[in-house]
Amino acid sequence: MNPENGALPVSALRALREQISQTTEALVRHETIASRRNIFLPDGAISTLKALETELTGLEVLLGTDEIEVGQLRALAKTSVLINSSLDVDNVLASAMDELINLTGAERGFILLVNRQTNRLEFRISRGLNDAELREDEVSRTILxxxxxxxxxxxxxxxxxxxxxxxxxxxxxxVLRSIMCVPLIFRDRTGSSERVDGAIYVDNKFRQAVFSTRELNLLTAFAHQAAVAIENAMLYQQVQQTLIEITRARAIIENVFASIESGVITTMQGGQVSLFNRAAGEILRSTPEDSIGKPLQEVLPKLREDLNAQITAAAExxxxxxxxxxxxxxGRGRIVLNMRISPLKTAGGETQGAAMVLDDLTEEREREETFSLMTRYLPPGLMDNIHQIADLAMGGERREVTCVFMTACQWSAFPSSLRPQQRMDLLNVYLQTATQVVHQAQGVLDKYLGNEIMILFNTQLNPDLYHARHAVEMALALKDAFADLAEKLGNDPTLPQxxxxxxxxxxxxxNVGSLRRRSFTAIGDTINLAKRIHETCMPGQVxxxxxxxxxxxxxxxxxxxxRFEQRNPLQARGRQEQTGLFEAFYA
Incomplete structure (x- = not known):
């Protein structure tokens, strides 16, 4: 008896049937001899034994069939466990196909799948018994x-x-003989639809009638298991590929964020920082490790009070x-930031936080303040050319200029009763008048020398093809301005200073000076001669x-x-030739 199921094993039935057969043959041989001795067998004994042998033979066949089916079912269960034990489906299916070939009596087995991109049938698994040839061209395409x-x-x-x-x-x-082929049917997750995307094909090229309905049922059940395993493997591969793409996309995004010159900070709806790029760290002197997960107020301290409201509005x-x-x-002190705040949304349009782009305007605002300060010394129109001298190294550039020296007022004309502060205030009135006229004429104020001013035309700051004419026109405009000022001050305009x-x-x-402090100026014989002529000038002269x-x-x-009137030439010290002089008047 089989201890597992209480059934008589096929081998025991076979041994019993053979004993009965041998007993029947022996009785038939000795029946005649026994009859001579008046020994007779019971009526129907031999026929009963033969009938019993026939019944045992039938029972042996039935039990053999059952035993085969049980073995196949056990193998199918084992195959099911094997197939679902790993997501490396190809190796698992190949091992399962070997088992299937042994169970069905096939020589070869193939699993074919439809390529969903090309819609062509492709061999996925090819297995053979012993040295069976696995020629794919010997598979019946008609059956497939x-x-x-x-x-x-x-x-x-x-x-x-x-x-x-x-x-x-x-x-x-x-000359193919026994063939079985079953479809691989794939169902969607809901089970509401199905599609045939492949087949399992087994054959025996030499023997007929190898496969029965039993083997067909076995192969069909195996196909269902294989379809589930293949579908799971494909889903797993899709998930893996999606994860790879997400990882790659995240790496690209992180590289993009790292390469952006603007600072980028994102927050979740609760206000915690979720992203903090390299540029933001440079601006705020922090790191992603020290910032991500913290409240935004700790990462961006001492900002305008309405900033939180703006960020909350963007997120909500x-x-x-x-x-x-x-x-x-x-480590930086005061900084100025331009902040663009936008909602951070999912692909479905749901707001999940806020994104901020920070641009550091500190240097720009400092330059603007510096330029604003410089406009007090340069006409606004000259500021467009300020980069020309900023690009000059220590040293200079030779070019033709018109240099003007002027005295705004005479110290001797100031009342002796004025205190120093009053004298300074009065001097600034004259200098302010002169400065306004110089700026209107696009002249460059090189320097103030007490009550004197040095002015340049046709520098890198104020290039001018007509610089000599414009310098004379400025000088005549100064005469008018000082005449008006004299009347305002109660002085005699006919006695110019x-x-x-x-x-x-x-x-x-x-540029002259040092790398840390320098100033833009002009030097040379032209400047010296202009100064010499100015020293000979009488009050009111141009x-x-x-x-x-x-x-x-x-x-x-x-x-x-x-109009111009000639004056006595000047013999400047250090010059061999005399310098011709002229005085300018309105015509």
């Missing part, structure tokens, strides 16, 4: 197409004589905002050299509103 098209299995005992396969060239060419209502804020950062002199020539213009007059005549020959 029929099974996949109709989703029904096909079994044939002798493919050569099967009328269904009469048109199969493969069957005829390779989806509104955007742009603002400029100042804060104190350890100013002196103005100019010379045109080549000078060296550039003197210019012959070089300046020649430049005016060359560039503005049709000048009619100014």
């Amino acid at each position: 197409r029929d099974v996949i098209a109709h989703g029904k299995p096909i079994q044939t005992d002798n493919a050569m004589e099967d009328t269904r396969l009469a048109e199969s060239e493969t069957v005829a060419k390779f 209502t989806g509104s955007s905002a742009m603002l400029e804020a100042q804060t104190e950062v350890a 100013y002196t103005i002199a100019m010379h045109t020539g080549v000078a060296t213009l550039g 003197l210019l050299t012959g070089s300046t007059l020649e430049h005016i005549q060359a560039t503005s020959p049709a000048l009619r509103h100014i």
Whole structure:
């Protein structure tokens, strides 16, 4: 007896049947001899034994069939566990196919899948018994197409004589015999729809009637298991590929955020920082490790009080905002930030936080403050050319200029009763008047020398083809301005206090000083000669050299509103030739 199920094993039935057969044969041989001795067997004894032998033979066949089916079911259960034990489906299916070949008596087995991108049938698993050839061209395409098209299995005992396969060239060419083919049916997750995306094909090229309904049922059950395993593997591969793509996309996003010059900070709805890029760290002197997960108020301290409201509005209502804020950062001091706040939304449009883009405007605002300060010394129109001198190294550049020296007022004309502060205030009135006229004429105020001013035309800051003429026009405008000022101060306008002199020539213009502190100026013989002429100037005079007059005549020959009168030439110290002088008047 079988201890597992209480049933008589096939081997025991076979031994019992053989004993009965041997007993029956022995009785038949000795029946005649026994009858001579008046020994007779009971009526029907031999026929009863033969009938019993026949029944045992039938029972042996039934038990053998059952035993085979039980073995196949056990193998199927084992195969099911094997298939679902790993997501490396190809290796698992190959092992399972080996077991299936042994169970069905097939020589070869193939699993074929439809490529969903090309819609072509491709071999996925190919296995053979012992040295069976695994030539894929010997597989009946007629059977495969029929099974996949109709989703029904096909079994044939002798493919050569099967009328269904009469048109199969493969069957005829390779003399195929026993064949089974079942569809691989894939169902969606809800089970509401299914599709045939492959097949399992087994055959025996030499023996007929190898496969019965039992083997077909076994193969069909295996196909269901294989379809589930393959579908799970495909889903797993899709998940893996999605994770790889997400990881790659995240790496790209992180690299993009790291390469962006603007600071980028994102927050969750609770206000905790969820992303903090490299540029934000440089601006705020922090790191992602020290910032992510913290409340935004700790990462961006001492900002405008309405900032939290703006961020909350972006996170909760989806509104955007742009603002400029100042804060104190350890190691940097006061900084100025331009902040663009936008809602952070999912692909479905749901707001899950806020995103902030920070631009550091500190240096820009400092430059603007510096430029604002410089406009007090330079006309606004000259600021467009300020980069010309910023690019100059220590040293200079030679170019033709018109240099003007002027005295705004005479110290001797100031009342002796004025205290020093009052004298300074009065001096600034004269200098302010002169400065306004100089700026209007686009002249560059090189320096203030007490009550004197040095002015340059045609520098890198104020390039001008007509610089000599414009210098003279400025000087005459100064005469009018000082006359008006004299009337306002109650002085006699016919007793001018100013002196103005100019010379045109080549000078060296550039930066002088040190790397930390420098100033832009002009040096050379042209500047020195202009100063010498100014020292000879009488109050109320506008003197210019012959070089300046020649430049005016060359560039503005049709000048009619100014006239020039020649004065005694100047013998400047250190110069061999005398310098011709002229005085300018309105015509």
